[in-house]
Amino acid sequence: MSHYIFLLVGAVLVNNVVLVKILGLCPFMGVSKKLETAYGMGAATTFVLTLATGSSYIIDHFLLIPFGLEYLRTLSFIVTIAAIVQLTEMVIAKTSPTLQQTLGIYLPLITTNCAVLGVPLINIAYGYDFVESLLFGAGSAIGFSGVLILFAGIRERIEGADVPQHFRGSAIAMITAGLMALAFMGFAGLDKYQ
């Protein structure tokens, strides 16, 4: 049990997918201008990422490995993820136009969110089983969403700050992301504690 807890905490905090693994920066920078969109993006990514880890595990174990096609992993994962994202978008567009509104053009961006591809690949590299994969996927997604929302909160405040002209916008956002990563380094070693 504690193994799973450590895995989850590790995925959320210690090996945070954005701030430590530096994956998924594009939506992290792009969808963090407003808290509202960050909430939506976080929810959508969590959903897609968890689904993607599960389905890619299934594809890997029941399709690719039996046929000895491990070299097609990246390709097949991309296709699967793209399809899942498309599906999600259609479902959201139908069921919640407001959410679709706030996510705007960023929903298709999940397709190119490298975190969504990276996490399934990491799962396989670490040899996680199905439950571990799902946990790691969910943990990474929660970490991503949490950091995204916190980041949006800070950015909303920085919006009103007297930031020097040349550092306005993306520049100061990158610096902030850097300092956030610095703060997250504080968690280093926590998942190794015995």
Place this chain on the structure above:
Amino acid sequence: MLMNLFKFKGGVKPPTNKTQSTGRPIAAAPLPSHLAVPLHQSIGGTPRPVVAVGDKVLKGQLIGEADGWISAAVHAPTSGTVVAVGPGKQPHPSGLDADCVFIEPDGRDEWIARQPFDLVNATPDAVRHYLQQSGVVGLGGAVFPTHGKLTPAKTVPMQELVINGAECEPFITCDDLLMRERAIDIVRGIGVFRDLLQPQKVLIGIEDNKPEAAAAMRAAVEACGEDFVVVQVPTLYPAGGAKQLIRVLTGKEVPAAKRSTDLGVQCFNVATAYTAWRAIAHGEPVVSRIVTLTGNVRQPGNYEVLIGTPMDELLQLAQPNPDTDGIVMGGPMMGFLVPEPAVPVIKATNCLIAHSERLFPPKAPEMPCIRCGACAQACPHELQPFELYWHARAKDFGKTQQYHIFDCIECGCCSFVCPSRIPLVQYFRFAKSEIWAREKEKKAADEAKTRFEFKQFREEREKAEKAEKLAKAAAAQAAKKAAEAAAAAAAGDAPAVAVAEKPADLTVDPAEAAKKAAIAAAMARAKAQREAAQPKNTDALTPEQARDMAEIEARRVQAGIADAPAEAAAAPTATKTEE
């Protein structure tokens, strides 16, 4: 009588500076050399002027008629001649002009026939109407027409009537002196309000730094045989804010989105009660008020001042020191520097403070906010001024509304305590007026859109109708033509075609040509009119000549206009008959 007082959060204790101006009784200010009475002196509609240049007016005569329910009449403050009706500088931070009635006093200060109002036989509506006609407005500074506040809410029983004699702003003592000297009239006025609102109890709140006023009011209440309770409230700015005083006396909190009557409370200023009673018992409309003259002056004191008196002339009574560099209307916390010293005293003018750098040292430059939270601790409405400031400065008005900017009463406590010297209230005023302007614009845009869409719909409909008509006509014509053609067919084929083509052209042409001709004729007429309206050789004329010409011109223009529509005059009647 002891009663349980409540507290409001926040508040500040600036030095009160009140004793300077309480040493002397209220004196009547002498008649000024001229008066400028602004028509718009209360919240709501701007009264319409009912006098013209050259009219002789008597003191108390109506000069501006209330426009709508939320509006109050304006009266001549003294007898004299109306010398102008037009724009004049206003005692307003904008420094803009607004319509005033300029009166030259004749020195006799002669009243109109004053009739006491028959309170006993009057219906409540009649009393309210009478107060509106007498120009009674809230004299605490908000100048809301009093009659508009004298209707209890339909669903909520009126529990408390709060009378505001707190006067929490530093320097101001006009209510203090009024209560000391004219308590009986105030209490009678409160009695009128009580009869209209039927509250369960009446509470008169007076800050505990005015023991004389409280004693006078208690004596007056006793003398009148009333059961009003005079309560001394702790001295803490802004205890005299209506919402704060209601909170202290009743424990009720009135949010921005609600009226106090919805909570069963109503609040009036003591001076309002006083003027209401003067109007009812003596038939005197509001033509004067008590004004405190203080600040950088040698003889601070309170004066009964006619509305419309120029401020600089008035201030001379208090002998301002030579380094006076401006006049603050209102108190030092919420007042403002008037745009020029000669602006008139209005009903909202409770105090004039001679401004000098010695009295109010210039502020250190504004520093960035360090979010220390001092403002949040001082805010009597428990807002987060630093957050409001942050978003107002970034012009993120949606966020300012999330942080309840419209609950801000602009009392200035936050600016008072701010270590960074940020004019916080100023930012909030800016944000509020931007939001109002935007809402107005949004409303206008929505209306424009509806009209645009309706117009499109109408045009579509008209087009459809026309097409239908044309189709019918065409069908008829085609039938006719077919018959003709059939007839012509006997004669030969070729001419029939020519006949068939020709009328098509003709149907378009004559209408168009007629229209064009009409327009051309009208243009010619307009040109002639314009030329006629601009006679030559008008450079060197005597005033008499100019006046004569203007008269002739007016006649001519009238005739011209009468001429032009004469032919069209049939149109409206025609449409009428059609309907």
Place this chain on the structure above:
Amino acid sequence: MDILLAIAIMALGAVVLGAALGFASIKFKVEGDPLVEKIEAILPQTQCGQCGYPGCKPYAEAIAKGECDINLCPPGGMEGVQRLADLLGREVKPLEAEEKPKQVAIIDENTCIGCTLCIQACPVDAIVGAAKQMHTIIAQQCTGCELCLPPCPVECIRMEVIPETLDNWKWKFPVIEIKAAPAQAAAEIV
């Protein structure tokens, strides 16, 4: 052989996923575009056509489709551009045309000949009058679009800037900015 197997499996996957997507696209079909409404809410509804589209709604539709820029609406001003950029996540661009203060049209009633041409031109029905009768403009309803100027045969319509009065006066942004006096402060140090 391997390669054929790989191709077959990928093709199978593609077919399955394609079928699922196709099914979803029918099942979850959405009508209308809520974005247009949001864009239109930002536009000032002057219906002036200065953007090159016949009215605010067509412009909103064009923006939603990504056919045109967001900086074509002079009555909306820079602020409108800013809000559109926020809504759509696009870059803020300077306005194409110059920003003008808000205006109203005024008919010189002495010269008006009552031709009704301006009434037809006014997109928001802000002009009243009848044929051969003097026309007048309801100032509160005028959006200042200037569309009534060209049709007038006698040029009796002019635009006037709305004056500032106590009713529409606004508190100004506090001007005491710390940045205002760098030179002076620098002089103090040196």
Place this chain on the structure above:
Amino acid sequence: MMFAPAPFLLKDASVSQVMTQVCLALVPGIAAYAWLVGPAILVQLVIASLAAVAAEAAMLKLRGKPLAMFLADGSAIVTAWLIALTFPPLAPWWLVVTGTVFAIVVAKHLYGGLGQNPFNPAMVAFAVCIVSFPALMSQWPSVGLKMPLLEQLDIILGLMPRADALTGATPLDAMKTALKLGDGQIDVAQLLANQDIYGNFAGRGWEWVAAGYLLGGLWLWQRKLITWHAPFAFIAAIVAISGGLWLYRPDAFASPLFHLLSGGTLLGAFFIVTDPVSGCTTPRGKLIFGFSAGLLAYIIRVFGGYPDGVAFAVLLMNLSAPLIDQLTQPRIFGMKGKQP
């Protein structure tokens, strides 16, 4: 006439007054510190202050802001002092300067300067340096080591080899390392018995430094410059978690008293989590901020990879502060007891 908005009366308060009082409140702690490790700390304070003022002036100049006004506000000095007090007292001068310059330039001025930085500049400096120079940042003078000023100066300036004198660690670090090395064989009570390192409570002499900070902090509270919420919640969190674990296994976890008086606990409680700029400002927000920072600080210092967790805990809470503030807005006048 110049437009001057109301109010015309103002309370006598200014940013520089606030900052001066914060500096004054640090003095008892500094005095105890200087008594413990010698004058080196005073040298560090001077170095950090000079670096901070220089960096501040350069940034103000670059950004075209009035120099005199902002240098006089004293905020750079407060940052500098906090940096000097959190760095090892014998850290080389360039380390202190690097940290300070990074704090002022990146953490403060790139965000718009005074009042606008989302992260506490001093804590950013500490985190950057401990991540970049972990060895240097962990070399504390051995306990009881008394060196004359000149020798300390030589070390700070890099004129003397460092290794000889600087083998020590903070009591906190020492405890952690010892427990780890002991691998369950050594228990806390045994360790604490070593009076040379741990003194009577938490570290020889260090407890007096902590007491100095406590004194200064209480004075700030009495002056109403800080409210009780954040320090109380911070201390409560540390006491709660350390107390719980101590009761559970007194041999493996140190007592709450040890954790209170060692490391940056009290400095953090009164001078860092109370920073209004980067912290929370609503009463409930401050409680959440302080409590979470306390928990994180304990977790990182006991289970994590760094000798003390206060800096990282504060930074982590800094980045949550805007969100916490938004979610903990107090009910305003007239809207209590019912939904707005």
